[in-house]
Amino acid sequence: DGVANQIAAGEVVGRPASVVKELMENSVDAGSRTITVNYKDGGRSLIQVVDDGCGMSETDARLAFERHATSKIRRAEDLYQLASFGFRGEALPSVASVAEVELRTRTADREIGTQVVIHGGRFVSQEPVQTAVGTQFLVKNLFYNTPARRRFLKEANVEGRHIRSEFLRVALCNPEVAFSLYDNDVLIATLPASNLRQRIVSAIGGKDIAKNLLEVGADTSIVRIEGFVGRPSAAKKTNREQYLFVNGRYFSSPYFRKAILQAYEKLIAPDTQPSYFLYLTIDPQRIDVNVHPQKTEIKFDDEQAVWQIFNAAVRESLGRLGVVPMM
Numbered sequence: 001d002g003v004a005n006q007i008a009a010g011e012v013v014g015r016p017a018s019v020v021k022e023l024m025e026n027s028v029d030a031g032s033r034t035i036t037v038n039y040k041d042g043g044r045s046l047i048q049v050v051d052d053g054c055g056m057s058e059t060d061a062r063l064a065f066e067r068h069a070t071s072k073i074r075r076a077e078d079l080y081q082l083a084s085f086g087f088r089g090e091a092l093p094s095v096a097s098v099a100e101v102e103l104r105t106r107t108a109d110r111e112i113g114t115q116v117v118i119h120g121g122r123f124v125s126q127e128p129v130q131t132a133v134g135t136q137f138l139v140k141n142l143f144y145n146t147p148a149r150r151r152f153l154k155e156a157n158v159e160g161r162h163i164r165s166e167f168l169r170v171a172l173c174n175p176e177v178a179f180s181l182y183d184n185d186v187l188i189a190t191l192p193a194s195n196l197r198q199r200i201v202s203a204i205g206g207k208d209i210a211k212n213l214l215e216v217g218a219d220t221s222i223v224r225i226e227g228f229v230g231r232p233s234a235a236k237k238t239n240r241e242q243y244l245f246v247n248g249r250y251f252s253s254p255y256f257r258k259a260i261l262q263a264y265e266k267l268i269a270p271d272t273q274p275s276y277f278l279y280l281t282i283d284p285q286r287i288d289v290n291v292h293p294q295k296t297e298i299k300f301d302d303e304q305a306v307w308q309i310f311n312a313a314v315r316e317s318l319g320r321l322g323v324v325p326m327m
């Protein structure tokens, strides 16, 4: 139902960057090795995501726009696995209800692909098309049929900044996938498939980052923590290099941030910020992400225990440096 989809769109699609995130995550889920994103006018006029993943059959391509038509809940145990990623089968129908969407896709066992066109949630056409194996989404004129929401969009440079930050978050979670990002057809980022350390280096850039990353690791019955923190001597004036991920998705947590900052206490000047890229793996039953699909906060059952594990893991890797406190 069109209205239900538009309402759901209000939940899932806050701005162009949320479309980019949903499409990129779908491409990752489809087993892609290479994902290319292009946007124009801050994503207002165009968002394009091209992947070389498994593609969709003719039937699946059409069904993908039906609500709750997720292919990702096949078994009962998937249901709780996927609970950790929030809403299921909402993204495509939501996006399609507030934009002009073209999907081109082909599976490896077909010579010819299929193209589905949907405008404002209304099916326009489906026809055969020559296309590479994988999937290509074109999302044009976002919110063209919901003028109030279109007016709420910020200027292109602001929306573009949000897109770039979502792009980085997804890329930082999937180092084994190659990503490219174009702004108005101009290549602005290219990240080759690599290991996690290399991905952080190429995603964040800067000449010194490679030698400033210290490995962090903790493996407890509650949570596994992997990743890197920056050397105290490389602390920044900004908090732009602070990333937390849980089960392969970005999240924000002022509470765990403190666990990390506290480990740096007396090692860095009070007005500087450590870099961190920390990846948690936890039983999805021990967290609650169903707060809101656009929100990045997550509730942890064992919040205090996880805080301690964080703090200890970061302390341990800083301790290996044998740095003498500054004050």
Ligand code: ADP
Pocket (backbone or CB within 6 Å): 022, 026, 027, 030, 051, 053, 054, 055, 056, 064, 069, 070, 071, 072, 087, 088, 089, 090, 091, 092, 093, 134, 135
């Ligand atoms: P969800 O990701 O929660 O399953 P979506 O609405 O994002 O829901 O996508 C619906 C379905 O469309 C997916 O479950 C998947 O089967 C299919 N799909 C979407 N994007 C792709 C893609 N890039 N490659 C292959 N299949 C896709």
Ligand code: MG
Pocket (backbone or CB within 6 Å): 022, 025, 026, 089, 091
């Ligand atoms: Mg999805």
